[in-house]
Amino acid sequence: MISVEDARSRILAALAAAPAETVPLAQGWSRVLARPVISRVTQPPADVSAMDGYAVRTPDAVAGASLAVIGSAPAGHPFAGEVGPGEAVRIFTGAILPPGADAILLQEDAEAAEGRVRVQETVQQGRWIRRRGLDFATGAELLPAGRRLTARDIGLAAAANHAWLAVHRTPRIGILATGDEIALPGDPIPPGGIVSSNAHALAALVRAAGGDPLVLPIAPDDRQAIAEAAVAARACDLLVTTGGASVGDHDLVQAALGPQGFALDFWQIAMRPGKPLIWGRLGATPVLGLPGNPVSALVCAVQFLVPAIARLSGQPGGPPRAIRALAGAPLAENDRRFDHLRASLVPGEDGQMLATPFPLQDSSMLQVLARAEALILRAPHAPALPRGAPVEVIPLGDLGI
Amino acid sequence: MISVEDARSRILAALAAAPAETVPLAQGWSRVLARPVISRVTQPPADVSAMDGYAVRTPDAVAGASLAVIGSAPAGHPFAGEVGPGEAVRIFTGAILPPGADAILLQEDAEAAEGRVRVQETVQQGRWIRRRGLDFATGAELLPAGRRLTARDIGLAAAANHAWLAVHRTPRIGILATGDEIALPGDPIPPGGIVSSNAHALAALVRAAGGDPLVLPIAPDDRQAIAEAAVAARACDLLVTTGGASVGDHDLVQAALGPQGFALDFWQIAMRPGKPLIWGRLGATPVLGLPGNPVSALVCAVQFLVPAIARLSGQPGGPPRAIRALAGAPLAENDRRFDHLRASLVPGEDGQMLATPFPLQDSSMLQVLARAEALILRAPHAPALPRGAPVEVIPLGDLGI
Numbered sequence: 001m002i003s004v005e006d007a008r009s010r011i012l013a014a015l016a017a018a019p020a021e022t023v024p025l026a027q028g029w030s031r032v033l034a035r036p037v038i039s040r041v042t043q044p045p046a047d048v049s050a051m052d053g054y055a056v057r058t059p060d061a062v063a064g065a066s067l068a069v070i071g072s073a074p075a076g077h078p079f080a081g082e083v084g085p086g087e088a089v090r091i092f093t094g095a096i097l098p099p100g101a102d103a104i105l106l107q108e109d110a111e112a113a114e115g116r117v118r119v120q121e122t123v124q125q126g127r128w129i130r131r132r133g134l135d136f137a138t139g140a141e142l143l144p145a146g147r148r149l150t151a152r153d154i155g156l157a158a159a160a161n162h163a164w165l166a167v168h169r170t171p172r173i174g175i176l177a178t179g180d181e182i183a184l185p186g187d188p189i190p191p192g193g194i195v196s197s198n199a200h201a202l203a204a205l206v207r208a209a210g211g212d213p214l215v216l217p218i219a220p221d222d223r224q225a226i227a228e229a230a231v232a233a234r235a236c237d238l239l240v241t242t243g244g245a246s247v248g249d250h251d252l253v254q255a256a257l258g259p260q261g262f263a264l265d266f267w268q269i270a271m272r273p274g275k276p277l278i279w280g281r282l283g284a285t286p287v288l289g290l291p292g293n294p295v296s297a298l299v300c301a302v303q304f305l306v307p308a309i310a311r312l313s314g315q316p317g318g319p320p321r322a323i324r325a326l327a328g329a330p331l332a333e334n335d336r337r338f339d340h341l342r343a344s345l346v347p348g349e350d351g352q353m354l355a356t357p358f359p360l361q362d363s364s365m366l367q368v369l370a371r372a373e374a375l376i377l378r379a380p381h382a383p384a385l386p387r388g389a390p391v392e393v394i395p396l397g398d399l400g401i
Numbered sequence: 402m403i404s405v406e407d408a409r410s411r412i413l414a415a416l417a418a419a420p421a422e423t424v425p426l427a428q429g430w431s432r433v434l435a436r437p438v439i440s441r442v443t444q445p446p447a448d449v450s451a452m453d454g455y456a457v458r459t460p461d462a463v464a465g466a467s468l469a470v471i472g473s474a475p476a477g478h479p480f481a482g483e484v485g486p487g488e489a490v491r492i493f494t495g496a497i498l499p500p501g502a503d504a505i506l507l508q509e510d511a512e513a514a515e516g517r518v519r520v521q522e523t524v525q526q527g528r529w530i531r532r533r534g535l536d537f538a539t540g541a542e543l544l545p546a547g548r549r550l551t552a553r554d555i556g557l558a559a560a561a562n563h564a565w566l567a568v569h570r571t572p573r574i575g576i577l578a579t580g581d582e583i584a585l586p587g588d589p590i591p592p593g594g595i596v597s598s599n600a601h602a603l604a605a606l607v608r609a610a611g612g613d614p615l616v617l618p619i620a621p622d623d624r625q626a627i628a629e630a631a632v633a634a635r636a637c638d639l640l641v642t643t644g645g646a647s648v649g650d651h652d653l654v655q656a657a658l659g660p661q662g663f664a665l666d667f668w669q670i671a672m673r674p675g676k677p678l679i680w681g682r683l684g685a686t687p688v689l690g691l692p693g694n695p696v697s698a699l700v701c702a703v704q705f706l707v708p709a710i711a712r713l714s715g716q717p718g719g720p721p722r723a724i725r726a727l728a729g730a731p732l733a734e735n736d737r738r739f740d741h742l743r744a745s746l747v748p749g750e751d752g753q754m755l756a757t758p759f760p761l762q763d764s765s766m767l768q769v770l771a772r773a774e775a776l777i778l779r780a781p782h783a784p785a786l787p788r789g790a791p792v793e794v795i796p797l798g799d800l801g802i
Contacts, residue, residue, distance in 0.1 A: 026616070029605035030801055043767075050765065072621070075693075076582020078593035094582065094765075095696070096593045135766045142768060151609055151802045152771040155602025155695055158768050159595070163587035179478020181495065185426055186564035192479035192497045194560070195442060201556025204430035208552055215427065221475070240691055241503060292476075294556055295495070324752035332623045351725035351791060364451065364495075365536045365544060366444075368561050370553040390752060398799050400431055 001270040003380070004303055004338045007320065010265075011279060011304055014286055017314040018169040018237055025158055030147050030210060031167035034313035036142040037153075039160040043135040047097045050128045052244070054088040054117055055079075055101035058125040061088075065119045066271055069112065073098060088117050097129060104128035136160065146314055148210070168314035173211045173305075174233035174285075175202050176220045178243040179292060197294050197366060198242040205301050208400035209309040226256035231281055237312050239285050240305060241278065243292030257282055270380060271338040273363035274300040295363045299340050299375065302394060302401060322377060322392040327385050328356025334382040342372035345395060346353060355393045373397050402671040403706055405739045409720065411666075412680060412705055416688055418715040419570040419638055421755045426559055429550050431611060432568035433715035438544040438554075440561040444536040448498045451529045455489040455518055456502035458478075462489075462524040467517050474499060489518050498530060505529035511738075531661035535719060537561065547715055549611070553780035553797035574612045574706075575634035576603050579627060579644040598695050598767065599643040606702050612709040631661055631683055638713050640686050641706060642679065644693030655687055658683055671781060672739040674699040674764035683722070696764045700741050700776065703795060703802060707793060721800070724795040728786050729757025735783040743773035746796060755792045774798050 008183065014110040020034035049055065058288070060067060067088040073079040083089055083100035091097070091104065099352045102125055108119035136142060141207035142156055143149070149157075149165075157165060181198035196218060203213035214236060219226045233239040257264070257280075264280040278289025288305060290297040304318050309319035326348060341357040348354040355376050356366050374393040421435035450456065461468060468489040474480040476495040484490055484501035491513075492498070494503065503526055510522035535542060543561050544554055550566075558566060563648050583597035584590045597619060604614035616639060620627045635639040658681075659665070665681040675697035679690025689706060691698040712718035727749060732742070742758040749755035756777050759769050775794040788794065 010699075021788065026601055026604060029428065029608055041590070043595065043766070047591070049677075050763075070460045074581070076622075077578060077593060096594070130763065130765055134763065136768050142661065143771070149605075150771070151602050151605035152699060152767070152797070154605040155598040156767050156771040157693065158586045159598035159603045160588050161590075179477060180475070184564070185559045185562050189562075190477060191441070192447070194444065194446065195475050195562045197556040197560035200426055200559045201552050203427060204550075204552035204555040207430050221408070222479075239636070294560065298553060298556065324748075336538065345726075357729050362451075362529055362531065364445065366553070366557050367537050370544070370557040371549070372553075397551065 001079055004269060004271050007267055007277060007279070008304055008307055010319045011288070011308055012311050014281070015238075015308055015311045018171050018328075020166045021169045025154065025163050025165055028157065028165040028167060029151060029154055030148060031165070032148050032167045032221050033143055033145050033165065033171070035166040035312060036145050036182050037157045037160060037162055037165070039136050039138055039142050039212070041142045041161045042133045042137045043159055044130050044132060046132050048058045048130050049093060049095050049097060049104050051104055051106055052128050053107045053128070054105040056088045056103050056105045056123060057083060057085065057097050057101060058103045058123055060086055060153050061103060061105050061119050061123040062391070063119055063122045065118065065269060066116050067155045068379060069117050071308050074313045089125040102126065125256055141182065145380060146316060148313070161167050161232060170210065170236040171309055171312035172214055172235065173206045173245050173309065174214045174218045174236035174239040175199050175206070176219055176229050176233065176241045180221045182218060184302055198292070198297050201294065202242065202301060204242060205298065205305065205401050206309065209306045211309040215325045223256035228258055228261055231299050234283060234285055236285055238308060239287045241283060241287065241289045242297050251274075256357065257287070262287070266269055269301070270336055272340065276336075277304070293363055294366050295369045298369060298401070302375070302396070306399070306401070318392045322394050323353065323391055325355040325374070325393045327354040327376070327387055327391050328354040329390045331357070331376070331378065331385040331389070333384040333392070334378040334380065337379045338380055339378035341376040341378060342368050343374045343376045343393065345373035353393075355391055402669040405670060405672050406441060406670055408670050408678060408680070409705055409708055412689070412709055413712050414720045415682075416639075416709055416712045419713050422570045423565050424568055425766055426564050428553065428557055429558065429566040429568060430552060431549060432558055432571070433547050433549050434544055434566065435569045435715060437542045437546050438561060438563055438566070440541045440543050441535050442562045443534045443538045444560055445495075445531050445533060447533050448532050450492045450494060450496050450498060450505050452507055453493050454498050454508045454529070455504045455506040455583045456484055456492045457504055457524060457525040458484060458486065458502060459504045460522055461487055462504060462506050462520050464523045466519055466520045468520065470513065470516055470518050479694045484772055489595070489682050492790070503527065518671045531637070549714075549716060571611065572638040572713035573615055573636065574607045574710065575615045575617055575637035575640040576600050577617045577620055577627075577630050577634065577640060578605070579622060579642060581622045583619060583757040585619065587774050592607045599693070599698050602695065602699060603641060603643065603702060606699065606802050607710065608704065610707045611714050612710040623672050623713045627657035631658055635684060635686055637686055639709060640688045642688065642690045643698050658688070663688070670677050671737055672704070672741070673760070676738075676739065678705070689728070694764055697769045697802055699770060700801075703776070703797070707800070707802070719764045723795050724793045725753065725791055726754040726756040727778070728788055728792050729755040731788050732758070732779065732783040732790070733788040735779040735781065737781045738749045739781055740775040740779035742779060743769050743775045744775045744794065745772035746794065754794075756792060761781070
């Protein structure tokens with residue numbers, strides 16, 4: 001058996017970022033930059049007012065003075081002239097400071113009447129002025145390659161005058177569910193069969209992780225059918241299979257894919273749920289074989305598929321983000337397999353998060369998994385812990401998973 | 402001035418969930434259920450084996466015994482006969498337990514040869530059998546209305562035999578940026594003007610929050626232009642404007658929309674950044690007027706627009722999710738305005754998160770906002786705090802914002 005960390009490292013080492021494509025800024029959200037965003041403008045482009053008020057000369061604008069208002073400078077309409085002694089220009093937030101002015105008299109500190117303004121509070125030189133380039137200057141690297149773009153990043157790239165972005169192509173993830181016993185929802189269920197849940201759960205997880213899922217038709221447990229479906233996956237950046245990875249007599253995925261040029265690694269991972277994992281390559285396409293059990297498949301997907309999609313998307317990939325919480329119940333000593341306890345996650349009395357494992361942890365229980373807000377991580381041979389002890393948890397809801 | 406909480410409550414009270422639509426299961430991820438998902442099947446559909454091994458009768462399967470293997474039960478292919486005394490059936494994980502059998506002899510505890518199997522460990526009655534309905538039964542409510550569907554939920558709905566889901570329509574959010582001084586990225590920038598960043602940042606934020614953005618052409622500061630654009634927004638569930646909400650002479654949004662049947666609330670919110678906010682209704686369409694300053698617009702969107710989209714999507718909406726962190730630097734006493742300090746957020750030595758405000762908090766600095774991982778929340782009149790004191794923060798990255 002190999003460890004979760006080893007398996008993930010070997011998977012990540014075999015993957016590379018998808019090549020770049022150009023997308024409109026408006027489609028850039030949540031994509032990963034392939035090239036940095038370098039500013040094409042300076043922001044603000046000149047010294048501007050930070051407030052609504054009057055652009056004035058500091059020596060003039062003492063309490064009690066009266067200044068002649070010689071014009072107006074709304075944002076986007078710079079005042080054409082200059083502010084001379086005894087003069088003021090009405091100005092608005094974001095508007096360029098007219099030549100001659102070196103301070104802003106706030107609107108609330110001014111009394112305007114008949115083309116003049118009376119100063120009620122003495123101004124401070126330079127106050128309420130935003131200097132040219134305060135936010136950023138032309139040529140500055142604002143967003144590095146490899147960054148997954150937030151809404152704020154999109155705003156920043158827009159402000160830097162980019163209508164287009166170079167991002168990594170969204171990785172296309174083929175999903176192949178295998179098994180005689182499974183039927184698509186709504187389709188006739190064979191005797192002794194069940195409704196297929198893995199393919200669509202994994203497709204949603206692929207979306208949540210930033211990939212583009214391609215759900216292949218279910219392959220019955222038949223070598224030819226599996227091989228044909230695998231051929232269809234050659235256009236994918238990664239093929240994910242579910243089922244066929246146990247150690248029983250019906251492990252057809254491995255046997256079926258051999259003649260297609262399948263180079264196989266088959267691993268027993270020291271983890272629960274989800275022991276057996278296939279890793280390999282079908283021609284140029286990497287193949288990740290997940291267990292057929294839906295809970296095992298999803299937990300393995302959190303540990304291996306989400307990082308794989310991150311790497312294919314142009315990010316480093318790595319362990320799923322874990323946070324510190326407190327155990328809401330005593331935890332038993334762990335055996336040699338890395339465990340993932342399905343747990344609720346609620347704020348405790350002192351503001352720390354409380355993670356409480358559900359009483360039933362059977363790996364067939366999809367309803368329990370769906371209700372879990374977190375997976376409590378239990379390292380191999382972790383000691384028993386009392387209620388209230390700190391534990392690491394993966395918060396599932398944050399991931400949309 | 403009214404409080405952030407008051408403003409949010411009044412906005413939420415004026416909004417209702419968008420009506421339901423039917424979508425394929427495969428498009429259900431991240432949508433909000435309009436009707437509960439009730440199971441149409443029982444899972445497992447019968448008692449099934451939890452492991453690979455042999456279905457046996459407990460009295461027979463004692464260490465040292467030899468049993469006749471009379472057939473095989475792969476998953477999806479139930480064994481047609483019955484297990485009699487002295488007999489065993491080869492069985493695989495998930496396969497239905499044949500009549501007569503009441504225990505599973507694990508594969509690793511068995512030695513098979515020439516049509517017989519030798520028992521190496523005495524079995525326990527009922528062990529390694531998953532009972533019919535262990536996961537869920539026909540008629541059970543598996544997912545409630547109002548739930549935003551995770552990948553696991555999609556798996557559960559599939560397993561419950563649903564090919565279609567009733568979800569709330571994705572709310573369509575019109576976005577109208579106003580201002581003479583702004584230009585779309587790549588377009589010619591007017592003298593003294595800047596590149597428009599609000600519309601596309603807000604569009605990305607709308608996507609992150611689960612809405613469908615409709616970016617309207619920029620409206621110059623001209624009553625007719627704003628009014629025309631507003632008409633185009635009548636097909637929206639909510640119209641968001643940016644700019645035109647200050648207290649200067651150029652507050653055209655209010656004036657322009659009046660003749661269009663605009664019922665206005667104009668609020669000064671006791672918050673920083675982002676004091677002025679328009680709230681109202683244009684005919685049947687609610688209107689949220691955000692400040693023109695990009696940082697103010699985005700912070701207001703986190704506090705008001707994200708909850709509004711949640712409500713329109715069929716969820717209750719409420720304050721953005723905040724977590725507990727420790728102040729990474731001393732914090733000054735706050736004035737009467739609810740403050741949002743742009744901050745980094747990193748795990749501290751003891752596993753708690755450390756939120757450290759950036760030194761420059763000027764509300765014009767979009768780059769600082771983009772680099773922030775969190776907003777530190779400072780209630781009105783919050784006292785000064787030393788480094789290490791607990792603070793509430795909104796983690797922005799989790800939201801894709």
